[in-house]
């Protein structure tokens with residue numbers, strides 16, 4: 001009987017996509033995905049090193065697996081991801097969790113099937129961490145979470161060295177995929193029914209992919225200075241030309257590299273969703289400098305102004321860190337002021353946590369925990385108030401939603417996202433359906449099957465802080 005596996009993923013969308021690729025590689029080798037960890041014979045934990053919290057949850061999960069491993073020595077435990085790129089973590093696993101069967105890193109993810117084979121056939125422990133990426137592994141299969149939308153890596157690694165961040169040390173230097181490889185992958189996704197792609201990288205704005213054949217670059221709208229290089233704005237334009245791709249998103253976007261050409265792309269390319277995640281991290285220029293972010297609040301606010309001038313209804317989200325070393329009450333006030341000025345639709349707020357190996361970990365003026373928490377609460381209150389106001393302003397409006405499936409809150413309702421990435425939970429009521437609607441008389445499951453992956457028109461009945469509620473009006477005209 002073929003073995004079954006389960007993957008637990010911590011962290012960002014890049015990690016989620018890495019997990020999709022691991023699942024795809026294992027299924028291609030004949031393994032089957034188990035519905036949950038309990039029933040799996042192989043557990044893979046894909047770790048994240050960005051926040052202290054994810055770090056703790058990883059070791060907590062490992063602790064829980066110990067009992068199962070003791071009862072069932074054939075149960076196989078594999079750990080991978082960003083944390084494994086840090087020697088101190090690998091040392092700790094070897095010392096405290098010697099029963100872990102396989103340890104590998106982000107740079108040799110594509111080696112999983114072979115490494116697992118060695119573990120399963122030889123019953124030997126394997127540890128393989130590559131400090132450097134040896135090129136980009138192309139053509140790996142992926143078992144994707146959704147059939148109608150997909151994550152697509154365009155860059156790997158990061159060159160920015162923000163002083164609080166471990167990513168450049170764990171994911172390595174930035175490398176861009178060739179545009180042809182990316183477009184080939186998206187073309188295949190579109191043929192498989194994908195309608196929305198999210199282009200992924202630590203900083204997609206600095207994407208510079210070299211064309212495999214410089215001749216292919218000719219005639220690309222927006223033309224780059226170097227005809228052999230494809231910029232991020234050009235890549236979006238090329239993606240939009242692929243038949244079947246109706247929505248394009250990207251994540252994540254460093255303000256220092258947000259170009260006028262990209263802002264113009266929002267205007268010219270209807271497939272590019274009117275939404276941007278633009279991490280600001282802090283509103284104080286002093287703290288931004290210490291974070292090594294290469295912009296100040298003035299530059300950031302000018303970008304916001306330019307984006308809104310080009311696309312008045314663009315939705316915006318951000319990341320903010322509270323309690324960075326040396327942060328004063330005045331610095332926090334600058335952050336609160338900036339949040340108020342921008343008026344984000346949503347924001348991911350974080351308490352600064354020390355990441356060993358980063359410059360900020362060595363700063364002597366760490367902010368005491370209780371001060372951090374008190375500031376954090378004030379920031380969250382402000383962010384939530386603004387989000388709730390923005391969501392309330394959606395009430396009574398009709399949005400085109402790409403339906404993801406049944407709502408997580410209420411299995412009888414459906415859920416999807418607006419072009420502006422707002423989550424909408426909506427009901428499908430018999431009395432709202434026209435006589436000839438194919439949804440009439442259907443069970444919730446049949447409705448889910450019919451609507452998932454389609455565009456629907458939904459009227460918003462209630463704006464909440466993190467989501468919208470609405471009622472289904474009908475299928476949206478297909479593009």
Ligand code: SF4
Pocket residue numbers: 158159160161162165166167168202203254
């Ligand atoms: S841009 Fe800064 S925060 Fe983002 S991954 Fe790179 S170093 Fe980390």
